[in-house]
Amino acid sequence: MKPAVKLASLxxxxxxxxxxxxxxxxxxxxxxADVSFVIPEGQSVAFIGPNGxxxxxxxxxxxxxxxxxxxxxxxxxxxxxxxxxxxxxHIGAVFGQRSQLWYHLPPRDTFELLARVYNLDKRDYxxxxxxxxxxxxxxxxxxxxxxxxxxxxxxxxxxAASLLHRPKVLFLDEPTIGLDVVAxxxxxDLVREWNREDGLTVFLTSHDAGDIESVARRVIxxxxxxxxxxxxxxxxxxxxxxxxxxxxKFNELPARIDISGVAxxxxxxxALKLEVDTQxxxxxxxxxxxxxxxxxxDITIEDPPLEEVIAHIYSQGAGSSFAAxxxxxxNTA
Amino acid sequence: MTFWRKYSFVGLISARSNLAYFGDVxxxxxxxxxxxxxxxxxxxxxxxxxxxxxxGGLTITQMLWYLTVTESITLSAPRVAQVVDEDVRTxxxxxxxxxxxxxxxxxxxxxxxxxxxxxxxxxxxGSLIAxxxxxxxxxxxxxxxxFVLALPLAFVLDFWANFLIGLGAFWLEDTSGLLLLYSRITxxxxxxxxxxxxxxxxxxxxxxxxxxxxxxxxxxxxxxxPSLNELIELVLRQGTAIVVIVLFVGIVYRTALRRVYANxx
Numbered sequence: 001m002k003p004a005v006k007l008a009s010l011x012x013x014x015x016x017x018x019x020x021x022x023x024x025x026x027x028x029x030x031x032x033a034d035v036s037f038v039i040p041e042g043q044s045v046a047f048i049g050p051n052g053x054x055x056x057x058x059x060x061x062x063x064x065x066x067x068x069x070x071x072x073x074x075x076x077x078x079x080x081x082x083x084x085x086x087x088x089x090h091i092g093a094v095f096g097q098r099s100q101l102w103y104h105l106p107p108r109d110t111f112e113l114l115a116r117v118y119n120l121d122k123r124d125y126x127x128x129x130x131x132x133x134x135x136x137x138x139x140x141x142x143x144x145x146x147x148x149x150x151x152x153x154x155x156x157x158x159x160a161a162s163l164l165h166r167p168k169v170l171f172l173d174e175p176t177i178g179l180d181v182v183a184x185x186x187x188x189d190l191v192r193e194w195n196r197e198d199g200l201t202v203f204l205t206s207h208d209a210g211d212i213e214s215v216a217r218r219v220i221x222x223x224x225x226x227x228x229x230x231x232x233x234x235x236x237x238x239x240x241x242x243x244x245x246x247x248x249k250f251n252e253l254p255a256r257i258d259i260s261g262v263a264x265x266x267x268x269x270x271a272l273k274l275e276v277d278t279q280x281x282x283x284x285x286x287x288x289x290x291x292x293x294x295x296x297x298d299i300t301i302e303d304p305p306l307e308e309v310i311a312h313i314y315s316q317g318a319g320s321s322f323a324a325x326x327x328x329x330x331n332t333a
Numbered sequence: 334m335t336f337w338r339k340y341s342f343v344g345l346i347s348a349r350s351n352l353a354y355f356g357d358v359x360x361x362x363x364x365x366x367x368x369x370x371x372x373x374x375x376x377x378x379x380x381x382x383x384x385x386x387x388x389g390g391l392t393i394t395q396m397l398w399y400l401t402v403t404e405s406i407t408l409s410a411p412r413v414a415q416v417v418d419e420d421v422r423t424x425x426x427x428x429x430x431x432x433x434x435x436x437x438x439x440x441x442x443x444x445x446x447x448x449x450x451x452x453x454x455x456x457x458x459g460s461l462i463a464x465x466x467x468x469x470x471x472x473x474x475x476x477x478x479x480f481v482l483a484l485p486l487a488f489v490l491d492f493w494a495n496f497l498i499g500l501g502a503f504w505l506e507d508t509s510g511l512l513l514l515y516s517r518i519t520x521x522x523x524x525x526x527x528x529x530x531x532x533x534x535x536x537x538x539x540x541x542x543x544x545x546x547x548x549x550x551x552x553x554x555x556x557x558x559p560s561l562n563e564l565i566e567l568v569l570r571q572g573t574a575i576v577v578i579v580l581f582v583g584i585v586y587r588t589a590l591r592r593v594y595a596n597x598x
Contacts, residue, residue, distance in 0.1 A: 060427060063427075063430075063431050064430070064431075065427050065430045065431070084430070085433050088431060088432055089433055091431070093428065093431045095428050098423075098424075098425050098428045100428065102346060102350050104350045104351075104354070105346065105349060109349065109350075112342075113342055113343065113346045116338055116339050117339055117343075117432055117434055118432075118433065119335050119339070145353070
């Protein structure tokens with residue numbers, strides 16, 4: 001498969017000026033440090049990291065707004081910062097906190113404007129627009145002023161608008177921020193559908209673990225400007241923490257459980273919640289101990305919540321040593 | 334061709350969007366009414382005290398119509414500098430750059446669309462008020478055409494000046510001081526309150542040469558005293574000023590783009 005996005009040792013440093021007058025000093029801040037990865041066409045990738053990790057800087061370089069200090073990047077074969085306007089015809093972007101729809105006009109008008117901005121052929125545009133209206137369920141509010149729409153409706157219109165010119169890569173920056181549970185799920189379903197059925201390459205940033213899990217197959221974690229994890233979402237969940245959460249309900253008060261590799265997360269009367277480090281002790285052994293501790297009424301084994309996994313990865317900090325540790329960890333797991 | 338299709342539609346959409354600000358229009362119209370009434374009283378006293386028929390070559394009727402136009406022009410100015418400042422500070426400039434559009438030209442056309450709507454409303458209501466207060470202004474179709482031709486470049490020039498101030502947000506904590514300075518200079522030296530003819534004789538050539546008068550005084554004076562020669566001269570001055578400022582904006586904008594990262598990254 002052809003790569004849609006390709007980064008090779010992309011590097012960006014900023015000069016930060018501090019102080020005033022003669023005491024003014026300059027400090028070099030590394031925003032993105034030698035980031036490399038390849039995204040094949042049609043893949044959906046979650047690009048995540050804590051605030052200030054270098055996500056926005058990377059996206060800005062990939063959309064051609066920023067020049068890197070060193071390194072290379074290609075998006076659909078274009079070098080973004082050299083061919084920004086050419087690239088613009090082939091990519092779409094939705095920024096959750098910034099609207100591209102005209103606030104006082106209905107979405108229909110913005111669509112028409114975008115058709116001209118992207119030089120779309122009239123007949124082709126109408127066909128595409130009608131199809132988007134149907135798939136995104138926009139018909140009921142297409143002629144309603146944007147300011148009167150709910151946030152969920154607005155975001156659906158935003159994403160539809162960004163697909164009007166048939167982009168091959170879609171950049172989504174926090175698309176579900178502020179949305180309610182239903183609207184959030186609807187939007188994720190739509191994006192996933194476009195990714196799977198239409199082969200749209202999706203590059204998503206989000207702080208919402210649900211977005212990452214339901215939209216993306218692959219996750220790239222960036223922290224302090226470096227890629228600290230690049231793997232399948234399912235692998236990250238399964239392997240990275242190497243732990244399981246065991247919830248047990250007893251019929252009687254259980255005996256104390258004290259074995260290495262098991263931490264008691266919560267203990268209240270008959271209920272017990274344990275975190276098992278599967279690299280220290282196998283889950284079967286723990287279950288055996290639990291069964292001996294008292295008469296068990298119910299038992300569930302879960303992966304730790306993705307949010308916890310992500311928080312754990314963030315808290316690891318950066319550095320190549322960490323990446324090496326990680327590799328080792330993944331290899332041994 | 335596609336260039337015009339693209340940007341003229343941006344202007345059209347912007348004009349359409351601004352028809353939605355009805356409350357805004359009403360408040361501006363009320364303000365215009367009050368201002369014109371006060372001016373009328375002031376000038377009536379001035380004409381009576383000096384016991385002349387014309388001041389600076391204008392009768393009191395022409396004077397009030399002159400002021401109607403200068404006020405309509407000034408009050409129709411969209412918030413360009415503030416919008417650009419906001420785009421820079423919030424980082425939405427970056428989101429604009431993702432589309433195949435030139436940001437300065439996009440802003441130019443949204444501004445022209447907005448200004449057209451606002452100016453048309455102001456001048457319509459202003460004319461009605463002036464007509465009630467001092468009667469109709471004798472103006473021919475040619476005179477009206479001359480006036481209309483004097484307007485577009487005045488608006489374009491004003492846009493670039495505002496755009497430049499807005500770009501100041503890349504370097505300055507706050508651009509509102511600069512903007513206040515610019516708008517007050519335009520009002521006073523541009524001839525919004527008094528036509529240039531009433532300024533001290535020594536100042537007049539300087540004021541005429543400055544770009545401010547070609548945005549306010551120029552078009553308004555052509556409505557009350559149409560002259561083809563004056564129109565040609567005005568358009569040439571507007572054109573020269575635009576070329577100079579656009580060259581400058583080009584340099585500043587290019588330098589500014591390199592600083593985009595500083596905001597919202």
